[in-house]
Amino acid sequence: MDFDVSSDWHVADPYGFLRRLRREHPVFRSEHLGAYVLTRHADVRAAYGDPGRFSSEGSLTISRSLTEQTREKLGEHGSFLSSFVANVDPPDHTRLRRSVSRAFTPRAVAAMEQRFRELNEDLLDRIEARGEADFVRDLGHEPSVKLTARFIGVPEADEAFVRAHVKDWFQLFLSPQPAERQLVLADSFLEYLDYVDRLVAARAREPRDDFTSLMTGLIGKELSHREVVELISTILLGGNDTVPNQLGNSVLRLLREGIWPVPPDKLTAAVEECMRIDGASLGSFRYATADISLHGVSIPAGSLVLLSTDSAAHDEAVFAHPDTFDLDRPNADGHMVFGYGIHFCVGAALGRLQLRTALEVLGQRLPGLRLVPGPVVYRKSIVGRGLTELPVKW
Numbered sequence: 001m002d003f004d005v006s007s008d009w010h011v012a013d014p015y016g017f018l019r020r021l022r023r024e025h026p027v028f029r030s031e032h033l034g035a036y037v038l039t040r041h042a043d044v045r046a047a048y049g050d051p052g053r054f055s056s057e058g059s060l061t062i063s064r065s066l067t068e069q070t071r072e073k074l075g076e077h078g079s080f081l082s083s084f085v086a087n088v089d090p091p092d093h094t095r096l097r098r099s100v101s102r103a104f105t106p107r108a109v110a111a112m113e114q115r116f117r118e119l120n121e122d123l124l125d126r127i128e129a130r131g132e133a134d135f136v137r138d139l140g141h142e143p144s145v146k147l148t149a150r151f152i153g154v155p156e157a158d159e160a161f162v163r164a165h166v167k168d169w170f171q172l173f174l175s176p177q178p179a180e181r182q183l184v185l186a187d188s189f190l191e192y193l194d195y196v197d198r199l200v201a202a203r204a205r206e207p208r209d210d211f212t213s214l215m216t217g218l219i220g221k222e223l224s225h226r227e228v229v230e231l232i233s234t235i236l237l238g239g240n241d242t243v244p245n246q247l248g249n250s251v252l253r254l255l256r257e258g259i260w261p262v263p264p265d266k267l268t269a270a271v272e273e274c275m276r277i278d279g280a281s282l283g284s285f286r287y288a289t290a291d292i293s294l295h296g297v298s299i300p301a302g303s304l305v306l307l308s309t310d311s312a313a314h315d316e317a318v319f320a321h322p323d324t325f326d327l328d329r330p331n332a333d334g335h336m337v338f339g340y341g342i343h344f345c346v347g348a349a350l351g352r353l354q355l356r357t358a359l360e361v362l363g364q365r366l367p368g369l370r371l372v373p374g375p376v377v378y379r380k381s382i383v384g385r386g387l388t389e390l391p392v393k394w
């Protein structure tokens with residue numbers, strides 16, 4: 001048996017398979033992924049903590065399924081995100097991380113709570129009377145997309161454009177696509193990069209109080225133009241996609257467990273345990289910089305390695321009864337769904353704040369929220385877990 005990105009179980013329910021790997025093949029060579037997969041919590045953590053041997057250089061450029069024609073069209077952008085902070089090692093990483101962290105101070109993050117609450121309330125004002133919705137399409141995305149757009153400095157009129165293009169981009173690089181579709185998505189991606197380029201130029205001329213202006217002001221000092229464009233493009237992805245995916249997974253889990261609305265004193269615990277058991281991120285890729293021997297397996301230098309945080313979060317050596325949802329689990333935050341070590345998610349506090357606030361407001365406004373019975377379908381992806389739709393009533 002092997003991972004299989006084109007099958008449902010790969011994202012929906014890989015846990016029996018992962019359990020067997022943790023026990024029998026803690027270092028698993030996946031032909032399908034073209035990578036060695038680390039599945040034990042201790043090994044995943046140690047690899048994250050050892051960037052010298054497990055390099056991030058090019059680790060997000062996992063677009064091996066792109067055709068020659070698509071690569072040609074993408075040109076220099078085929079080496080997608082070569083300067084993005086998560087895709088480089090020190091010393092570049094240290095410099096980029098320092099710059100980006102300036103925008104994510106605890107104060108700046110806390111200041112976004114009120115705005116996010118209003119965005120949720122405003123959406124519910126428009127939808128509440130309907131009595132039913134597709135959670136993914138109608139409820140899960142809009143507040144995060146709008147918050148991120150405001151944070152970056154994307155004008156409201158361009159939000160729909162950005163949202164559509166980020167979706168195409170995600171599909172192009174992170175899920176296998178037929179050749180014809182790749183070309184359409186590549187065009188969309190190039191159009192998006194062009195848009196971000198123009199946004200940067202506009203803020204260079206006339207700075208405002210937003211992330212783009214803050215980063216643009218560092219061009220020529222700490223950052224290059226390309227680094228700023230890639231940073232902005234990817235943070236739009238982080239905000240537009242990961243948080244809504246995690247929220248959808250969390251709402252599905254809480255409704256299935258019959259924990260709705262979540263009691264106010266359990267909101268933080270619910271966010272953490274939902275992330276642990278149904279994480280929106282399945283893991284991170286790294287490249288071995290030297291021959292590595294682990295549990296009797298030789299990983300040759302240059303190999304791609306997947307640090308499976310999804311498996312680590314279900315490791316029975318760390319989490320008792322890992323497949324049981326437990327709001328009182330003392331170490332739920334020991335999951336590594338936000339990564340670990342020097343690349344630990346810079347948006348983690350903002351992500352947690354959004355998840356907590358959304359669950360709180362949704363619980364207050366839609367206390368009768370329930371699932372519409374039917375099959376649950378996940379997106380087919382190498383690195384992310386998210387639902388394609390989630391019909392609900394209240």
Ligand code: HEM
Binds near residue numbers: 087242285336339342
């Ligand atoms: C639930 C939501 C989120 C999840 C599950 C998530 C997950 C992750 C993971 C696993 C990493 C580590 C990547 C690696 O080590 O290769 C990471 C890094 C990163 N995340 Fe997030 N993220 C989330 C939300 C956000 C948000 C809201 C933002 C920004 C607004 C963001 C921005 C970033 C950035 C810039 C990095 C790179 C940090 C570095 O390389 O030093 N993330 N995220």
